[in-house]
Amino acid sequence: MAGSNEINANEAKKVVPLHTWILISNFKLAYNMLRRPDGTFNRELAEFLDRKVSANTVPVDGVYSFDVVDRSTSLVNRVYRCAPKEDNTGQQLGAGVIELEKPLSTTEIVPVVIFFHGGSFTHSSANSAIYDTFCRRLTGLVQGVVVSVNYRRSPEHRYPSAYEDGWEALKWVHSRSWLLSGKESKVHVYLAGDSSGGNIAHHVAHRAAMSNVEVLGSILLHPLFGGEQRTESEMKLDGKYFVKLQDRDWYWRAFLPEGEDRDHPACNIFGPRGSSLSGLNFPKSLVVVAGLDLVQDWQLAYVEGLKESGHDVKLLFLEKATIGFYFLPNNDHFYTLMEEMRNFVRS
Amino acid sequence: MGPTPYNSSNSSSSACSSSTKPPPPQPPDQMDHLLAGAGYKVRSNDLTQVAERLEHLETVMVKSSPVDISDIGNDAVYYNPTDLASWVDSLLTELNPNGSGSGSGSGSGFVSGSGPAYVSDPVMNDMNNVYGEFGQQVVTPIEEDVSIRLVHVLMTCAEAVQRGDLSLAGLLIDDLQGLLGRVNSGCGIGKVGSFFVDALSRRVVNSPQNGVVQVDLSAYENEILYHHYYEACPYLKFAHFTANQAILEAFDGQDCVHVIDFNLMQGLQWPALIQALALRPGGPPLLRLTGIGPPSLDGRDSLREIGLKLAELARSVNVRFAFRGVAATRLDDVKPWMLQVSPKEAVAVNSIMQLHKLLGPGGPRGPPVDLVLDWIRDLNPRILMVVEQESNHNQPEFLDRFTESLYYYSTMFDSLDACTAQPEKTLAELYIQREICNVVCCEGSARVERHEPLVRWRERLTGAGFAPLHLGSNAFKQARMLLTLFSAEGYSVEENEGCLTLGWHSRPLIAASAWQAIPKPSVVTTGR
Numbered sequence: 001m002a003g004s005n006e007i008n009a010n011e012a013k014k015v016v017p018l019h020t021w022i023l024i025s026n027f028k029l030a031y032n033m034l035r036r037p038d039g040t041f042n043r044e045l046a047e048f049l050d051r052k053v054s055a056n057t058v059p060v061d062g063v064y065s066f067d068v069v070d071r072s073t074s075l076v077n078r079v080y081r082c083a084p085k086e087d088n089t090g091q092q093l094g095a096g097v098i099e100l101e102k103p104l105s106t107t108e109i110v111p112v113v114i115f116f117h118g119g120s121f122t123h124s125s126a127n128s129a130i131y132d133t134f135c136r137r138l139t140g141l142v143q144g145v146v147v148s149v150n151y152r153r154s155p156e157h158r159y160p161s162a163y164e165d166g167w168e169a170l171k172w173v174h175s176r177s178w179l180l181s182g183k184e185s186k187v188h189v190y191l192a193g194d195s196s197g198g199n200i201a202h203h204v205a206h207r208a209a210m211s212n213v214e215v216l217g218s219i220l221l222h223p224l225f226g227g228e229q230r231t232e233s234e235m236k237l238d239g240k241y242f243v244k245l246q247d248r249d250w251y252w253r254a255f256l257p258e259g260e261d262r263d264h265p266a267c268n269i270f271g272p273r274g275s276s277l278s279g280l281n282f283p284k285s286l287v288v289v290a291g292l293d294l295v296q297d298w299q300l301a302y303v304e305g306l307k308e309s310g311h312d313v314k315l316l317f318l319e320k321a322t323i324g325f326y327f328l329p330n331n332d333h334f335y336t337l338m339e340e341m342r343n344f345v346r347s
Numbered sequence: 348m349g350p351t352p353y354n355s356s357n358s359s360s361s362a363c364s365s366s367t368k369p370p371p372p373q374p375p376d377q378m379d380h381l382l383a384g385a386g387y388k389v390r391s392n393d394l395t396q397v398a399e400r401l402e403h404l405e406t407v408m409v410k411s412s413p414v415d416i417s418d419i420g421n422d423a424v425y426y427n428p429t430d431l432a433s434w435v436d437s438l439l440t441e442l443n444p445n446g447s448g449s450g451s452g453s454g455s456g457f458v459s460g461s462g463p464a465y466v467s468d469p470v471m472n473d474m475n476n477v478y479g480e481f482g483q484q485v486v487t488p489i490e491e492d493v494s495i496r497l498v499h500v501l502m503t504c505a506e507a508v509q510r511g512d513l514s515l516a517g518l519l520i521d522d523l524q525g526l527l528g529r530v531n532s533g534c535g536i537g538k539v540g541s542f543f544v545d546a547l548s549r550r551v552v553n554s555p556q557n558g559v560v561q562v563d564l565s566a567y568e569n570e571i572l573y574h575h576y577y578e579a580c581p582y583l584k585f586a587h588f589t590a591n592q593a594i595l596e597a598f599d600g601q602d603c604v605h606v607i608d609f610n611l612m613q614g615l616q617w618p619a620l621i622q623a624l625a626l627r628p629g630g631p632p633l634l635r636l637t638g639i640g641p642p643s644l645d646g647r648d649s650l651r652e653i654g655l656k657l658a659e660l661a662r663s664v665n666v667r668f669a670f671r672g673v674a675a676t677r678l679d680d681v682k683p684w685m686l687q688v689s690p691k692e693a694v695a696v697n698s699i700m701q702l703h704k705l706l707g708p709g710g711p712r713g714p715p716v717d718l719v720l721d722w723i724r725d726l727n728p729r730i731l732m733v734v735e736q737e738s739n740h741n742q743p744e745f746l747d748r749f750t751e752s753l754y755y756y757s758t759m760f761d762s763l764d765a766c767t768a769q770p771e772k773t774l775a776e777l778y779i780q781r782e783i784c785n786v787v788c789c790e791g792s793a794r795v796e797r798h799e800p801l802v803r804w805r806e807r808l809t810g811a812g813f814a815p816l817h818l819g820s821n822a823f824k825q826a827r828m829l830l831t832l833f834s835a836e837g838y839s840v841e842e843n844e845g846c847l848t849l850g851w852h853s854r855p856l857i858a859a860s861a862w863q864a865i866p867k868p869s870v871v872t873t874g875r
Binding site: 018019021022023025026028029030032033034035036037042044045047048049051052053054055067069074076078100101126127128129130133150327328329330 | 379381382384385386387389394395397398401402404405408413414416417419420421425428429431435438495496499761820823824827836837840841842852853854855
């Protein structure tokens, strides 16, 4: 297996800007300490290390946020909204009062993006600084609302916990009167996620399609898929750009039910145990693949699978992108992605 | 110089207009704003060096076995992950104790000195210090299907009060009483709403311009409420626990130690410290405890009674112990000589929810808090432990205080819902209600609950000549273990740049920080 004992910093250094290299390398090395060889996870140290931020009702760059607890599941959703435009009548009754009585709009369509953060099902939270920052950007970009879901993580909570939490979040969002918009007065829902979040977004979209719950589109940012077979990209890129194949394997073992392998349908969507998506009212998808991500063959297979099932899918292949390219706005791929996401949601 | 290893060929995007020339370098001492958005503080000047250290760390990790690496994750103690440079160095020390010093950059290929090559980001330019900035309105998980209307009318009423329109406020209070009748007053804003309506109506009915003076409870009544608050939720336990941990570490190797407790109350914090000292490898020190508390009005000397009980306990575990009670109504009435600190002792000052009471109007000698911090510094303590409510209830505008406290206490009440034991829960609620009343109804020197957030206390304490002592991953781990004793799943401990906070869901509610005094420039120690 390539790269297991070599120092591979040299490859990544050449394609990734300094800040990104520092950020992703820091995660990579810290995460090495958190994954124990016996399959358990050092959750205490992980929570200690994770940089978190509080919600903030004072708009920053036009976006404010607040947390809402769904009492029935005790899941916390962090909601991001654009600050209202200057209003001459309005005095705000103290900064911090959230206008939750009215719909977002009765005339315009305001997209609501349900976002599932990444972290290989194991790391990070909705209030992690990197994801809070990302969601704020996304909110401003789509000029709508982003709901970031704090789903339960593995190995403490394995499949299907994360999918169930995603499903609850979708139902919760659909039932909020203050998220309605447009003349037909409904919640205009999109799903989005990076890495494991992308995987969750797919499964929630699938369940929505089977249950006739409307999802207008799905954005998958280098989603986490896999399978038993080793693909060419996995072998070629193993250990080269921040990710080792054995790490990927660890996370699947932590997420999938004990004793299962990577051909489980949660992981290998169009594999031997996957179910068909043909004929379902599956939402249109934007799948973003980073050209230096070792998982890309599985992501490309996913795109093919969607096409063969007759579904609308757009592939955005970013040749020189590594995982996590979208955390910092310091590279072309970042801006390309932002543009594509904005168009996807507005079309 | 060889080719730059970091990809400096990324052109500026279409979002930047000047795409050909490199961005102006940031002032080197400034914190890098890109990494700040990810929660890390790295000086722009240090970026390359941090990158080199990370590369070195990877080299070392590759040579270690996975078992070794995860053992280090289990056993080592870490501090302040926000300071990325020192975090990387601490990892290097753990993994490579005999390794070479810093900057073994030969052949690593990192560019040094020419500045990082990155695209300047138009979106991020204003993001410096956004999070944690004083004035941030931290909001709370709210229950939006209950009482949105209630919140609205509460806010309108508070705003009327601020404007001085008491007749409108009075009408709105009638509205509020009506709403309370229809709302689910069992939990969340519905529950705490009734306390806020009560507080507002007191203020409206009784209001001289200086606000209401709160009726004093007897010391006994105070103690009952405090005790039940202690039992019903983990906030005080977390405070005591975290403080004891830090004090224990600060007393390491010291034979004579002196703890000064700014609010002895029932001395609930100290049995655990006494026992921990008893079990200390090398044996316990001589422990002196000075407990400050209000004078007893009912003839009992309650300070002395507590002292006797603690002495009893200390004797039973063979810890040499001496207690002294200092009766004072206010902390700024305490004079340092009353504490009888000896120069040979290691001193710990323990302030659990007390310093904020000193933020009221100052006397002729200046703001009380500055005076007290000054004499604390004179004591030269090895540790000053500060635990405070994590909220800003000391803003000059009434409406701002009202809003912030509404969300703060509504979160706290939410967390209390997890406790079902009675009468703990009801009495704990009464304890909290008194705080609410003070924040909402009182003004001037009567308003003592002047909570300020951690970011403010950091400024204040740094300005007063104290340096931070970081609370580490061991304290964090143990605080989390404490929480598992509570069945409620919503409590969360977070690490915040060397301090620990305890909150409900994602909202921190109390913050614990440790400090040491920077000795004053001219130290005069004549025996006096």
